[in-house]
Amino acid sequence: MWHEFLWILSKGIYIILHRTKTKIENIGMKVSNSISLKSNKELAFMKEAGAIVADVMQTVVSKVDPGITTKELDDIALKEISASGAKPAFLGYLGFPACFCISVNDEIVHGIPSDRKLFEGDIVSIDGGVIVNGYYSDHAVTVPVGKITEKLDNLIFDTRKSLYKAIEMCKEDNRIGDIGNAIESYIIPKKYGLVREYVGHGIGRNLHEGPQIPNYGEKETGLKLNNGMVIAIEPMINIGGEKTVLCDDGWTVKTADGSQSAHFEHTVAITEEGPIILTENGDKNG
Numbered sequence: 001m002w003h004e005f006l007w008i009l010s011k012g013i014y015i016i017l018h019r020t021k022t023k024i025e026n027i028g029m030k031v032s033n034s035i036s037l038k039s040n041k042e043l044a045f046m047k048e049a050g051a052i053v054a055d056v057m058q059t060v061v062s063k064v065d066p067g068i069t070t071k072e073l074d075d076i077a078l079k080e081i082s083a084s085g086a087k088p089a090f091l092g093y094l095g096f097p098a099c100f101c102i103s104v105n106d107e108i109v110h111g112i113p114s115d116r117k118l119f120e121g122d123i124v125s126i127d128g129g130v131i132v133n134g135y136y137s138d139h140a141v142t143v144p145v146g147k148i149t150e151k152l153d154n155l156i157f158d159t160r161k162s163l164y165k166a167i168e169m170c171k172e173d174n175r176i177g178d179i180g181n182a183i184e185s186y187i188i189p190k191k192y193g194l195v196r197e198y199v200g201h202g203i204g205r206n207l208h209e210g211p212q213i214p215n216y217g218e219k220e221t222g223l224k225l226n227n228g229m230v231i232a233i234e235p236m237i238n239i240g241g242e243k244t245v246l247c248d249d250g251w252t253v254k255t256a257d258g259s260q261s262a263h264f265e266h267t268v269a270i271t272e273e274g275p276i277i278l279t280e281n282g283d284k285n286g
């Protein structure tokens with residue numbers, strides 16, 4: 001999950017959130033643009049948060065079927081998180097009204113769960129996180145609803161593949177540009193629209209921390225990666241063009257041309273042993 005406020009905050013400008021008059025300094029939420037290196041103890045908390053959200057995601061995905069509503073899926077997520085003893089990371093965050101973001105077809109990210117039913121042939125992106133001992137995780141997958149077209153199946157496969165190519169770049173002394181370049185160089189030759197207006201982010205005691213992790217870039221450019229950094233990488237890929245529109249609810253982001261979109265995300269730690277995916281449990285969908 002990422003919202004436009006982080007980019008604006010990095011420019012030192014206050015943002016008006018969701019058509020309110022509330023400045024970001026007064027909303028009572030933890031937002032940080034600093035970069036922190038996590039200790040082994042902190043990484044242990046984040047591993048626990050990652051494992052929980054991965055398990056919850058697997059349960060929610062198993063319930064995706066024609067006829068279920070996105071609100072019903074969100075209710076399942078909240079029930080599973082509560083049973084785990086963790087806290088939902090998104091519920092109430094900057095006013096977000098649900099536990100998970102659930103986005104269907106041309107909705108790229110930040111879809112608000114509702115009474116909308118899923119139909120055979122849809123694709124649905126599910127994005128969620130949890131908090132354990134004050135530390136966050138963030139994870140997203142896109143899955144089919146019943147049988148989908150080969151074109152959509154390829155979109156899901158390629159978006160997920162681009163995420164894992166980016167994760168391979170998460171090694172000490174590589175740079176942020178290497179991560180984005182891995183996604184861009186895989187996606188662009190396939191003639192997809194690569195979303196550039198929304199990006200990944202650092203994560204830790206705050207859901208959104210520095211640095212920003214674009215899904216595009218040049219090799220060997222940008223901030224150097226250090227052991228102890230934890231980042232959320234989240235390619236968002238469209239069947240059509242890359243342009244986006246923000247809906248009237250102030251949250252849901254759609255493709256400008258109405259084409260379908262896929263979204264995958266993992267929380268990844270940079271360590272001496274290489275990248276560790278904190279939000280993976282072996283589920284083939286993640």
